[in-house]
Amino acid sequence: MAFPGAGIAKGMAQTFRNFFAPKVTRQYPEERPQMPERWRGRLDLIYDPFGEHKCEVCFQCAQVCPVEAIDMSGFDTQGNRIRYGMPEIYDERRDPNAYRRAGQPARPMRNPARWDESVDTPWVDETVDAFGGRPEALVAIFRAVEERYGYLPERALRRISDRMTIHWAQVFGAAGLGGFRLLPVAGHVVTVCDCAACRFAGGPSLLDAIRDELGIEVGEETADGGITLEVGSDVGAGASSPAIRIDTLVYGPLDPEKARHLVSERRAAAARVAEGTPA
Amino acid sequence: MDWELVLGIGRFLLATTLILLLTVPTAFVIIQMEMKIIAQLALRIGPNRIGPRGMFQSTIHGFKVLAKEDTVPDQADRSTFTLAPWMVYMAAAMSMIVIPFAPGAIAADFSIGIVYFFAVLGLSVVGLLVAGWASYNKYSLLGGLRSAAQMVSYEIPLTLSVVGVIVLAGTLSFSEVIAWQLEHGWLLIWQPLGVAIFYVASLAEINRTPFDMVEADSELVAGPFTEYSGMRFGFFFFAEYVALFIMSGILISLFFGGWLAPWPFPAQLEGFAGTLYGIVWFFLKTYLFVAVAVWLRGTLPRVRVDQLMGMAWKVLLPLALVNLFITAIAVVVFNL
């Protein structure tokens, strides 16, 4: 202590400075705090693969909650309305789900054919977890699934929605806009580039030639199942326009003759593989 | 009939009524200042919901206090319990009578104004002591005793520091002290040590942080006010802030030129204009010192009760005596 009162003066100077400093108060109802991504204060019910809440309204959670924070209401399997706490807090559970669990399918399943898709759900879970379940990673997860299955099986999407607790509609919407395949394709996929560069460098003539060579229209597959023809603007041909893409490889610049040759060769190779005679 | 006397009585009644009416808005303004300034010091925004920029927050507090239930502890001494707030409040309001707001705007310009002021101010200690005793609560009792010890002790250096002023100015009237300052410059220059002693002692006298032993919320809950609620508590509360206003007003009257402008031009206007001009300067300076007191409260912790008493007797009292001694010698030697 150098000079009596110096310490007090230091504190007084500090408060004086802070008098003019920006304030930290949050004006609550007007300024909402920004909740962390992992915020657990908001409960979110998990959905089952049918798009219904997985909750059975068994009240076990409400009964054991030490601070009685959980309320719920719903219908039991007999259709009786049951209630535990205030009904407006939790989404009321719909009775079809309860019926189905009771062994009486109350309504047909969505897309029953798709339900048979064999999807390695543990692998999907692992993939989701590998990205930390972060919403930013959705597209990366889609890409991994597409790489494995060639398209995005609905069952895998449901599983992703379930695992990440993102609503099904959200997952499906994101998948629909990303240029992902939602249906399986057969054989090799030949994509003719439709970007501006290719189009004005002769892309349409390539398409005509390939159509002619394969005898199919865009979106169809050849009779032997070897090749599917598509048009897309995401080939990224750039300076090698006009170009086509076969599976993941881009070929260009091409003229119609070369394209015809390329496609027929690939088709023959696919046929040889199908017959079991290696080239 | 002595019209002079009737007029005098009428003028006195009017002035005292005005003074009483002034106390409430004064308390409101200072409470608002306190809430807002302390908030700003602590990086908060402070009250901002009631009225524009939260201006009426303290007013609403006042009405809230009015509306609250007035409880009396079961075993309290009911009559003194009821009387105590009134005593404290009246002590504050009465001492306001001699505050010189502006030329011609003094409720009662006694020739012994300074003596009157210290005499009346000392009354509030009785109120606090009574409140502490009557509440039938140990915290209150301790608080009341602390207030008695503290205020009686600090009255001595407080008064002694003013004696220097009296010796220099040669008067006991506030308006004449100010007139002296108009002639010779602010007493701040003549009595620097006196100002320091007066300021410290006045903070202790009105129980402001860092000397708020009487309330000491972290030790004695609320001191003598612990058992009070409703408007009775309101009276204590208002009296505290009115006392802060009075002390700042007296400080500037004695040492900072009172209603005088800080630069000499225009030295003193005549008539109504002069009164208005004086009032403006008086309030500006007074509230500046009120703000400083609030700033201190926002920054400093509280001293301990024994350190507080030690400071009064071991530091301030000798200093005040030295100050008086030097002043007296100077007056004699330089024939001021």
Add this chain to the structure above:
Amino acid sequence: MTTVDPETRIPDPIELDEAEEARLRAAAGLGPTPREGGEYAGFESVGIPDRPPQTEREREVYTLNEGEMLINLGPQHPSTHGVMRLVVKVRGEVIVDIDPVLGYLHRGIEKLCENATYTTVLTYVDPMDYLSAMHNEHAPAIAFEKLYGIKAPPRAEYIRALVVELNRVFSHGLMMGFLALDMGGLTPILYSFINRDEVVDMLSAISGQRMLFNFFRIGGVNWDTNDEFLSRLGTWRSHVLDNLLMNERMITDNEIFTKRTKGMGVLTGDEAISLGVTGPNLRASGVPFDVRKAHPYSIYHELEFDVITQQSGDSYARYLQRIAEIKQSIHLIDQIIDKMPHGPVQAQVPGIIRPKPGRAYGAVESPRGLYSVYAISDGGPNPYRFRMRDPSFISLQALPKIMPGRLLADTMAVMASFDPVMGGVDK
């Protein structure tokens, strides 16, 4: 509806008027209702238990000599750090004796834990010492991992060390503010809370909760770090020392503050050891004991740090000790981030753990001292016995030892310098 015979019905005391009470008491063979007489009657009766003293110590505290009185500080008092009651025997304002009375916040956490599965125990210990919830979870996690015989992956250990050090920073930071608040300083506590809010936002970014984090798991932690957490950590790191300085300027050199803390509440090293005081309070008395160094757990053996001590053992030393430890923790956080390996954050454990019968002990250095857990397993899914040692409880025992002879005004200031948290004391 059953009818009650008005003669045999025992009325509630509140219904009794005085005459009837006298009649009933006479009928029961009791004397007249004891009424306090005299002016001081109330003062003596309040605070004395209405039963004969049980122990020698109780007799000593509750026997009043001439000029003494008892004051109840708490359980409802502005500055008792929760709901705590100190019965203070004073002569004037000078303290003669202190009897801390506990239990106003008792929630039976140990018993709750013994009825919970091992996994859910970690959720119940959070509200113990609510200012250091991460440490509360750390000790049982260590004990259960020993009991079950697994190890958390290295990255999990680093994350654990990171979050507990962050917790220590804000806990110590709050102590600075509370100490000033108990001396009447209004502002430092708000500066402390600015800092705490930032850390708590950060910890909620990693754990999802702001106060009772529930972040530790047996065999790891709940989540890996994410960018939100790390970015908040970085932002906070860039100005935490400035924030700290703001409070230091307000407090450290302030003459009023130093006068009230230097030489106050002196606890010598030997006294502290014999009382069992640990943590910063012990180190402030010059005893270099730090669980992180003495019995390294988690990854503390990989980090470089020294045990900080102060010499004087007074309130001021305890305050300086906290500031030094905040800076040390920040230094540790830098090291942890620097060395953090990649990998999983959770070992494989089943949902319900049934350890082999046995016993295990886990101790951590919490902001208040040695916080430890002792668990006994009988092979079932719940701990057979679950015992926690809370450091604040021990620290409070020093109060009756050091306060007599001091002033009432210093009780709170000295108590705040020990930084007790009643949630931990009362369990």
Add this chain to the structure above:
Amino acid sequence: MASTISPQIRILPGGEHRLLTEIGRVDPGSLASFREAGGYGGLERAVTRLAPEEVILEIEGAGLRGRGGSGFPTAEKWRVARDTPADRKIIVANLMGADPSALGDRALAEGNPHLIVEGLLIAAYAAGASEAIVAVRRDWTDAIARLRRATADATDAHLAGYLVLGTDTSIQLSVWEGSGAYVAGEETALISALSGDRGMPLIRPPFPATRGLHGVPTLVQNAETLAHVAWILSHSSEAFASVGTEASRGTKLVTVMGRVNEPGLVEVPLGTSIGAIVDLAGGPGGSAKAAFVGGPGGGALTAAEFGTPYDYESLEAAGALIGSGALLVVDGATCMVDSARFFADFSAREACGKAVPCRIGTRRLVEALDRILAATPRPNDVTLLRELSRKIADTALCRLERIAPGPILTTLDRFSDEYRAHAERGECLAGACQAPGGSPLLEPLAGLE
């Protein structure tokens, strides 16, 4: 080392190479190789020696404007982000490559990913952002892998992450993939895609600068802009401003394609005439008739207008825009009506569906153009094209929607004779379309001069 980038990206010599100099010379997978070439010098200088405000002043002094198409002054954008009070801010590098035929961003990401990362870190430092995200189009797998590697290397070398270079700054760096949709390049759509939603634009306000990703103030910057930032900090703002026009300084990556002899990527100072850019690409193959400047939402300029300087103001005045940096040259054998239909169709197909004027309106534009091409127009079809285009632009939710009618409006103005020939006589002046011929209209088409 020419094979370091995909063969589709051909970098042409000539022009003013700044961002492109190191491509092919540094190893995109190696931090050391980039640092040898002077990399991260700019970041080091910014973080250790300059205050954030000084960095912004330096960028302001350079006069850098956003290369993502809007041309908004970068320094001003940063300052807004910097002044927004928030305890957490995010900056996103936009590599979504909205226009699939533009190559600039992809060339940088594949050939010199560290340059983008460096610029991003500098921008994060200047704007006070503590999180930096690189959002890459999912098709660019090479770019994704290289950027992932680059960010991991940079973090390991303490160039990012906790306490950058030992200073008080911390910036968390991550790479995320975005869907390959055209609309995903729009900043609010990018933000909703990153938050796990369908990549659709959001209503503004709130602007991303105040409430973006996760509700946090978010700054979205184009990758090329960020590369320029890194260049400015490692060279100087004077050097940057030494080329270009008064209002548009520096260089720009332009993808020249279509009927040119050497299609590819060039870097030219802003203000270079379009003719000169075409000449850098080996000149037009045959006789150039027009050029579509600015990708799918750009405008058509006739060959006579090839003297127009390539900068923000001049192009806007001419009805075109810099847009994605694509420059498509067409020759006399290209029907302009058909071209306009192609671009309109692209916009219609890529519409995300959120805004009705975009989803339905662009579809109607295509239908009207189809009728004109089939020589069966309704009398008010041209008026419809103009009015609907204006309405789409007025009610647009995102920038991509606002510029979508550009090709139609410019071709309507500049090549009205081709429209007239198609509509009234069923004849293609360029001889490209299989025109139906015959059946002249009973009443003249309104709206064409």
